[in-house]
Amino acid sequence: MMDQTETKISEKEIYDGRIVRLHVDQISLPNGAEAMREVVDHLPGVSILPVKDGCFYFVKQFRYAVHRLMTEIPAGLIDPGETPKEAAVRELQEEIGLKPLRLEYLCSIQPSPGFLDEEHTIFMAESFEVSKLDEDEDEFLQIVKIPIRTARMLFEHGFFEDAKTVCALGYYFSR
Amino acid sequence: MMDQTETKISEKEIYDGRIVRLHVDQISLPNGAEAMREVVDHLPGVSILPVKDGCFYFVKQFRYAVHRLMTEIPAGLIDPGETPKEAAVRELQEEIGLKPLRLEYLCSIQPSPGFLDEEHTIFMAESFEVSKLDEDEDEFLQIVKIPIRTARMLFEHGFFEDAKTVCALGYYFSR
Numbered sequence: 001m002m003d004q005t006e007t008k009i010s011e012k013e014i015y016d017g018r019i020v021r022l023h024v025d026q027i028s029l030p031n032g033a034e035a036m037r038e039v040v041d042h043l044p045g046v047s048i049l050p051v052k053d054g055c056f057y058f059v060k061q062f063r064y065a066v067h068r069l070m071t072e073i074p075a076g077l078i079d080p081g082e083t084p085k086e087a088a089v090r091e092l093q094e095e096i097g098l099k100p101l102r103l104e105y106l107c108s109i110q111p112s113p114g115f116l117d118e119e120h121t122i123f124m125a126e127s128f129e130v131s132k133l134d135e136d137e138d139e140f141l142q143i144v145k146i147p148i149r150t151a152r153m154l155f156e157h158g159f160f161e162d163a164k165t166v167c168a169l170g171y172y173f174s175r
Numbered sequence: 176m177m178d179q180t181e182t183k184i185s186e187k188e189i190y191d192g193r194i195v196r197l198h199v200d201q202i203s204l205p206n207g208a209e210a211m212r213e214v215v216d217h218l219p220g221v222s223i224l225p226v227k228d229g230c231f232y233f234v235k236q237f238r239y240a241v242h243r244l245m246t247e248i249p250a251g252l253i254d255p256g257e258t259p260k261e262a263a264v265r266e267l268q269e270e271i272g273l274k275p276l277r278l279e280y281l282c283s284i285q286p287s288p289g290f291l292d293e294e295h296t297i298f299m300a301e302s303f304e305v306s307k308l309d310e311d312e313d314e315f316l317q318i319v320k321i322p323i324r325t326a327r328m329l330f331e332h333g334f335f336e337d338a339k340t341v342c343a344l345g346y347y348f349s350r
Contacts (some may be wrong), residue, residue: 066211163342166342
């Protein structure tokens, strides 16, 4: 079988910012030819599908990059030194004021592996205690509680467009 | 209900490349405060879940941004002037040598709406004629045919990590 590995020849950093780093690499292809790859490095993230009293909990948030309100499962970046589980517990307390007593691992995804190194881990939680942490200062969230049956209908009609949310619901509904 | 809209004050372009454009915007938050948003613009994409003779067809490809081989449904960028359906038909002919006779719309996703404007449309195809188009010069793909039952087991065990592939399979298996 052909070795498909692409090897870095050189890297040019374009930008190193708050949540993204952009670099353009010169690479060597499997056939020996050279090519260019634009790569965005992004901090890893976590999200959680909260299930409580027959409902899912979502957050509705204006997403500036896509210019609209999106209904998503609670999510956030993993802080330095945190495990994905620790980040998931913290984010759920910040965004919906519930502390999960147990997290079930659903899946890990690469949102856009053609150019983006981001890794995203998705959990599900079904038992909680009320415990609110302060939200991020520049986030304005609205909590949306949707009965599972309604969410399934919305899912089937393509209402959810956020990839991690669709992945989490796909796992949940395919069981 | 609170208006959650974030409004652009100014934009600074950092990079305008082949598949990505990076800009850093100063924005006005719903409470009147200002914040900074790093935004990556990316060309829109399409992907197709091909189902034939009880099997799914995947492509296995080295993804430089994540440093590993990924097993994904066939996918690609929408060329200027193409509709998502036209791009899907072309990509399937290029990547696996099958021309879909009919495309069923599954969903549209935003891979990472926190910073990325990319829109990705996913179709399913179940009838084909053999018709090969030339592949992109710098892509080295391996076609992988997996029986649906095996793919379901792999899906449940978290083998698939590419977001669009997980979304497509989640839709398929949740029906």
